[in-house]
Amino acid sequence: MSFEPAPFPVAARRELADSQLRANLRRATTTIRAKRAAVVSELPDWEELREAGRRIKYDAIRHLDKHLERLEESVTAAGGKVHWARDGAEAIEIVARVAREHSTDEVIKVKSLATDEIDLNEGLAERGIHAIETDLAELIIQLAGDQSSHILVPAIHRNRAEIRELFRRELGIAELTDDPHELAEAARKYLRSKFLSVPVAVSGANFAVAETGAVGVVESEGNGRMCVTLPRALVSIVGIEKILPRFRDLEVMLQLLPRSATGERMNPYTSIWTGVTPGDGPQEFHLVLLDNGRTNVLADPIGRDALHCIRCSACLNVCPVYERTGGHAYRSIYPGPIGAILTPQLRGLEQAPTLPWASSLCGACYEVCPVKIDIPKLLVHLRGRVVREVEGKGRPDPEVVAMRAFARILVSPRRYRAAQRAGRIGQWPLARRGMIRKLPGPLAGWTAVRDMKPIPRQTFREWWEERR
Amino acid sequence: MSTAAPVSKPRRVALFIACFNDTLFPETGRAVVTVLERLGLEVDFPAEQTCCGQMHANSGYQLEAVPLVRRFVDVFADVEAIVTPSGSCAAMVHDQYRRLAELAGDPGLARAVDEVAPRVHEFSRFLVDVMETTDVGAYYPHRVAYHPTCHSLRLLRVGEAPLRLLRSVRGLELVELEAANECCGFGGTFAVKNADTSAAMLTDKLRRVLDSGAEAVTALDNSCLLHIGGGLARLQTGVRAVHLAEILASTEDEPAPAPAGEVSA
Numbered sequence: 139m140s141f142e143p144a145p146f147p148v149a150a151r152r153e154l155a156d157s158q159l160r161a162n163l164r165r166a167t168t169t170i171r172a173k174r175a176a177v178v179s180e181l182p183d184w185e186e187l188r189e190a191g192r193r194i195k196y197d198a199i200r201h202l203d204k205h206l207e208r209l210e211e212s213v214t215a216a217g218g219k220v221h222w223a224r225d226g227a228e229a230i231e232i233v234a235r236v237a238r239e240h241s242t243d244e245v246i247k248v249k250s251l252a253t254d255e256i257d258l259n260e261g262l263a264e265r266g267i268h269a270i271e272t273d274l275a276e277l278i279i280q281l282a283g284d285q286s287s288h289i290l291v292p293a294i295h296r297n298r299a300e301i302r303e304l305f306r307r308e309l310g311i312a313e314l315t316d317d318p319h320e321l322a323e324a325a326r327k328y329l330r331s332k333f334l335s336v337p338v339a340v341s342g343a344n345f346a347v348a349e350t351g352a353v354g355v356v357e358s359e360g361n362g363r364m365c366v367t368l369p370r371a372l373v374s375i376v377g378i379e380k381i382l383p384r385f386r387d388l389e390v391m392l393q394l395l396p397r398s399a400t401g402e403r404m405n406p407y408t409s410i411w412t413g414v415t416p417g418d419g420p421q422e423f424h425l426v427l428l429d430n431g432r433t434n435v436l437a438d439p440i441g442r443d444a445l446h447c448i449r450c451s452a453c454l455n456v457c458p459v460y461e462r463t464g465g466h467a468y469r470s471i472y473p474g475p476i477g478a479i480l481t482p483q484l485r486g487l488e489q490a491p492t493l494p495w496a497s498s499l500c501g502a503c504y505e506v507c508p509v510k511i512d513i514p515k516l517l518v519h520l521r522g523r524v525v526r527e528v529e530g531k532g533r534p535d536p537e538v539v540a541m542r543a544f545a546r547i548l549v550s551p552r553r554y555r556a557a558q559r560a561g562r563i564g565q566w567p568l569a570r571r572g573m574i575r576k577l578p579g580p581l582a583g584w585t586a587v588r589d590m591k592p593i594p595r596q597t598f599r600e601w602w603e604e605r606r
Numbered sequence: 607m608s609t610a611a612p613v614s615k616p617r618r619v620a621l622f623i624a625c626f627n628d629t630l631f632p633e634t635g636r637a638v639v640t641v642l643e644r645l646g647l648e649v650d651f652p653a654e655q656t657c658c659g660q661m662h663a664n665s666g667y668q669l670e671a672v673p674l675v676r677r678f679v680d681v682f683a684d685v686e687a688i689v690t691p692s693g694s695c696a697a698m699v700h701d702q703y704r705r706l707a708e709l710a711g712d713p714g715l716a717r718a719v720d721e722v723a724p725r726v727h728e729f730s731r732f733l734v735d736v737m738e739t740t741d742v743g744a745y746y747p748h749r750v751a752y753h754p755t756c757h758s759l760r761l762l763r764v765g766e767a768p769l770r771l772l773r774s775v776r777g778l779e780l781v782e783l784e785a786a787n788e789c790c791g792f793g794g795t796f797a798v799k800n801a802d803t804s805a806a807m808l809t810d811k812l813r814r815v816l817d818s819g820a821e822a823v824t825a826l827d828n829s830c831l832l833h834i835g836g837g838l839a840r841l842q843t844g845v846r847a848v849h850l851a852e853i854l855a856s857t858e859d860e861p862a863p864a865p866a867g868e869v870s871a
Contacts, residue, residue, distance in 0.1 A: 151802045458789045462806040496800065498793025498807070499664060501760035518702075521666030529666075541662065545670035548625065548657040549677060558629050573839060583801025587808065588836030591630055598628040598635035602651045 140257050141285060141469040146492040150467040159287075159295045159464045166294055170455045173401025174506070181397075190390045192510040195446035198381050202436065205348040205381045206427065212351030216413020218423040223375075226256025229426050233258065233340055233373050234265045236424060240337045240371055242267075248355055248362040249273035250342025251449060252377050252428055254286060254471040255484075258340065269340065272329050272361040274322060281308040287465030287473065289451040290399055295464055329361065339365040339420070343376040344448070345391060346425070349384045353425065354410040356395060363407050371422035372411075378427050379445035391448065394508035398450035431484035440519045444479045446509045451476075453503035453513060459496055468493065475503035479516040487520070488528050494520040537580070555599070562593045615737060618648040620685040622678075622726070624692040625657040631828045637855035638691045638729060641742055645733075654681045660698040663706060665795045672710045675703050679718040687736065688726045691851050693758030693826040696728040701761050728758065729851055730826055734767040740774045745858045747777030751820035753811070753834065755827040756789050768826060768850055775853060781818045785810075792833040808837045815845060822846045824853055 153159060178184050198205060210220045223229035237245055245262065247253065247269050259269040259280070271280040275293040279286055281304050286292035293301075302316040305324050314324060344356045353374055355362045366372055382391065388410075396405040414423050436442050454460045454474030465473030470481040470490070478497055482490040494517050503513040530538050547553045568574045574590035576582070584590060596604075619642060623635045642649050659674030678699070682688050690696050700723055707716035733739055752772060758764045772780050791797065791807025798804075811834060815823045823838075825831050828849050835847025848862075856862035 147800050147802065150800065154802055154806050458791070458807050459800075459803055463803055494666075495796065496803075498756070498789050498791060498796045498804070500756035500789035500793070502756075502787075502789070505760060515705075518664055518666075518668075521664070522668045523666075525666035526669070541665065541667050542670055545662055545667060545674070548659075548662075549673045551654050551656055554625070554656045561629070575840075581798055583798045583804075584836070586801055587805040587840060588833060589839040590836060591832060593629055594632060596632055598623050598632040599651070599653065601632055601636060603653075 140260070141466075141471075143489070144469055146467060146469075146496040149469055150463040150496070153463045153467045156295070156464070158297060160462065162294055162297065163461050163464055166291065167455045167461045170401055174398060174452060174455070177397045177401050177403055181393075187390060187393055188508055188510050191394045191448075191508050192446070194382065194387045194390060195448070195509045198383055199379060199436070199442060199445050201383075202378065202381065205383050206378060208348040209346055209351065209381060209425075209427075212348065213346075213353075213413055213423075213425050214351075216351045217415075218351065218413040218425055221424060221426045223426050223428045223430070225430050226258070226261065226428075229256055229375050229428050229430075230258055230261035230265075232424065232426050233375070234262060234267060236371055236373050236422075237262070237267050237338050242337050244268050244270060244332070244336045245338045245340050245373075246270050246272050246332050246336045246365050246369065247276070248339065248341035248365045249276050249292075249357065250340070250375065251289065251471055252342045252375050253340060255377075256375070256428070256430060258375070270329075270332050270336070272332070272365055273357070274325050274359060274361075277325055277329070278304065281305075285466060286471060288454060289449055289472065289474070289476075291451075295466070329364075333361075333364040333368050337370045339369040339372050341366060341372065341374045343374050343380055344395065345382045345388065346374075346376050346380050347382050347385050347388070350412055352385060352410050352412045354388070354408065356392070356405050357407045357409075358400065358405055360407050363409050366409050366411060367419045369420055371424070372420040373424040373426060375426045375428055378429055378432050379447075395448055395450055398448075398452040398506065398508040431486075434486075435480075435483040438483065438523075441479070441483050441516060441523075443511050444476070444483055444516060446511050447476050447480065448509060449476075450508055452506040452508065456502040456506050457497075458500060458502070459498065463496075468496065475513045475517075476511070479511075479513055479520060482520055482524070487524050491524045491528050494518075494524060558593070558597050562595075565592050568592070616647070616687040618650060618685075619687045619689045619732075620650045620652055620682060622655060622658070622682065622688050622690040622692075622695070623651070624690060624695045626832075627691060627828055630832065631849065634691050634828055634849040634851050637849065637851040638689070640855040641733070641744075641851060642689065644743060645737055645739065647737075650685070652681050652685075658695045658698050659706075660695055660702075661794055663698065663702050668706055668709055672706055672712075672715075675706050675710075675719070676715060679703075679715070679722045682722055682725070683718070685725065687732070688722070689729055689732045690726065691729045691826070691849060692828070693728050693755050693762055693764065694829060696726055697757040697761035699723050699726045728762055728764060728826060730758075730768040730771055731762065731764050733854075734770055740770040742771070742774070742854050744775040744854045744856055745777050746775050746853045746856045746862065748821045749779045749781050749819060750853065751781050751783040751815055751818045751823045752786070753783060753790060753815075753823055753825045753830065754786055755825050755830045758826045759787060764826065768824075771850065771854060772824070776858075778853070781820050783818050783820075783823075784814045786814075790830050790834050792830045794829070797833055804833075808833060812837050812841065812843070816843060820845060822848050822853075824848050824850050826850055 288294040298316040460474040569592040659671035662671040703719040790811040791804040831847040
C-alpha cells in the first residue's frame with residue numbers, strides 16, 4: 139500500500155496521539171537498543187569493522203558502473219538472467235512476465251523493501267497476479283491493508299489482539315487465542331501450503347556480489363529460505379546500490395548487519411545463491427537491477443552517502459523522533475533518520491521537502507550506523523538543498539525572506555545591537571511577571587508547552603561595557 | 607570528531623559569548639568571566655563578535671551563514687584561546703566551518719578556519735583540559751542533575767569534563783539522570799517546526815529530571831536549557847535550569863540565588 143503524502147509535522151501529530159503505537163515503540167526500541175549495545179560491546183574491533191564497512195560501501199558506490207557490469211557478467215555466466223529496470227513499472231512488468239510464463243496467478247514473496255518501494259503487490263494485482271507475503275509481519279500488514287512502519291519490524295505498531303482478529307477474519311480460523319506461538323503457527327500452516335504449490339517467488343536482496351554473482355538474503359524466520367529454494371523460478375529485485383565488489387566483503391557485512399539490526403551475533407538464516415544450480419533450487423533465476431531514482435542520488439556528491447545504507451534499522455531504533463512518531467509519519471517505506479535522507483533524494487526534494495527537518499540533529503543515528511553514514515551532515519545538506527532548490531525558488535516563502543533578513547542583521551554588530559534593543563522593547567506586550575506565555579506566528583509552537591524567558595534589561599555586552 | 611588541540615595554559619582568553627547568551631542569558635556570560643578571572647586569566651570580549659551562524663547553517667541557510675563564518679574567523683584571528691559557554695556553537699566551529707568554507711568555494715576562508723578552529727574551546731573542556739583544573743572553588747549546596755547536550759556529547763565529546771567539575775563543587779549533590787544521553791527535543795528550529803514531536807521528547811526529559819529529585823538541571827548549552835527550563839517553568843515544577851558556569855561561579859562568599867522555578871504568569 140502506498141502512502142498518501144503529508145508534511146511530516148502534520149503526519150507526526152496524528153501518530154503522537156496513538157497510545158498503542160507509543161507504548162509498542164517505547165518497549166521495542168528500548169529492548170533492541172539494549173540488545174544491540176550488548177552484542178556490539180563484546181567486539182573489541184567494532185569501530186574497525188564499521189570503518190571497513192564504510193570503505194566497502196564507498197568503493198561499491200564510487201565505482202558502481204564497473205561493479206554493475208561485472209555483476210551482470212557473473213550472474214549471466216552462472217546461468218541467471220539479468221534485467222535492468224529504470225523504475226518500478228519496468229520491474230513489475232518483468233515479474234508479471236515470469237509469472238505468466240509459469241501460468242500462475244500467485245507469487246510468493248520474501249520480505250523486501252525494494253518491492254515495497256515500487257508497490258509491486260499493487261502493480262501485480264492490477265495485472266491479475268496475487269503476491270503473497272511470507273514474512274509474518276509483512277503478512278499481517280498485507281492482510282490488514284496496512285502500511286509498514288519499520289524497516290525490519292513492519293508491524294511494530296500492531297498488538298496481538300489485533301493480529302488475532304485479523305487472522306480469524308482473513309485466514310478463516312475460528313479457534314485462535316492471542317498467544318504469539320499460536321498466532322505464528324496459524325501463519326505457518328497457511329504459508330506452508332503456498333510454499334509447496336506456488337511456482338514463482340519474488341525476493342529482494344541484502345547484497346549482490348559483483349565478483350561471483352552471488353545474491354543473498356538475511357532473515358530470521360526461514361520463510362525466505364523456503365521461497366528461494368522451493369519454487370521453479372525466482373525473481374530478485376535488487377536496488378543497484380546493494381552491490382558488494384567482492385565475496386569476501388561479506389565477512390564484514392555479515393558481522394555488521396545482524397548485530398546492528400536485531401542485536402544478534404548471527405541471524406538464523408543466511409541464504410546465498412549464485413545463478414542456477416542444476417537439480418538444486420529454482421531452475422530459473424532473474425536478477426532485476428532497479429534504479430528508481432538511485433542514479434539521481436548518485437549525482438549529489440554529499441547526498442549519495444545515503445546509498446551506502448544496508449537497511450539494518452539501527453538508526454530508527456535509537457532515534458528519539460522515530461521512537462515517538464513511528465514510521466507512518468515519514469510517509470515512506472523508508473522511515474526514521476535514513477528515510478529522512480533517502481526518501482527526498484529517491485523521489486525528488488519537492489516530493490518530501492519536510493523530511494530533512496524531521497530530526498533534532500542529535501547525532502544518535504550516526505553513532506550507531508554500521509557503515510558510518512553521517513546522517514546529521516546529510517540532513518543539514520539536504521535542508522540547504524530544499525531551501526535553495528524548492529522553497530527559495532520563484533517567490534520565496536516568508537520563512538526564507540525572514541531568515542535572509544535575520545542573517546543580514548547578524549552580520550553587522552550595529553544592526554545586531556539595534557535588533558537586541560528592538561526585541562527588548564517589542565516584547566513588552568508579551569512578557570508578564572517574568573515569563574512569556576504566548577508567542578505569535580510561527581513561534582507559537584514554542585509557547586504551546588514551554589514558557590519563554592524574556593530578554594533581560596541588560597545584554598551581556600552592555601554589562602561588559604558598563605563594567606570597563 | 608575534531609576537538610580543540612591541546613595548548614599550553616594561556617594568560618589571556620577571548621570570550622565568545624554566543625548571540626543567544628548575549629541577548630537572553632547575560633548571567634551566564636558574567637559567570638564565565640567570574641570563573642575565568644578567578645583562575646587568574648585576563649578576559650577579553652571582542653566587541654565586533656555577533657553570531658557563529660549555527661542557526662542558519664543547520665536550518666538550510668548555509669550560504670547565508672558563510673558571512674558569519676567569515677566574521678568569526680576575522681574577529682578571533684589573532685587570539686590565543688577562545689572560550690565559549692555554548693557546546694553547540696563550539697561544535698559548529700569545529701564540525702561545520704570547514705564544510706561551509708568549501709561550500710563557499712573559498713580556500714582562503716578554509717585556511718582561516720583551520721587556523722582559528724583549534725583555538726576554540728568549550729568552557730568546561732577549557733577548564734579541565736587546558737587549565738587542567740576541576741576544582742574552581744565553587745560552592746553550590748543543591749541537588750543537581752546533569753543533562754549532556756547532544757552536541758557536547760557527540761560532536762565535541764566533552765566526556766567526563768563537566769561531571770568532574772560538578773563533583774568538585776562543595777555542597778553539590780550530583781544525582782543520576784535516567785536515559786541522560788537522549789536528546790531533550792530542542793534541536794534549534796526543530797522545536798518550532800516540529801513543535802509536537804519536540805514536546806513529546808521534552809516531556810520524557812522533564813519526567814526524568816523530576817524523577818531524579820534534582821532541584822536544578824544543568825548543561826553546557828543555554829539553548830537546550832531554555833527549552834528544558836521553559837517546560838519546567840510552564841508546569842510549575844519548581845526545578846530550575848541553570849548553566850554549568852553559573853554553578854561554578856557560585857561561592858560561599860557570593861552564592862548563586864537558590865534554585866527556584868522561574869515565576870510563570
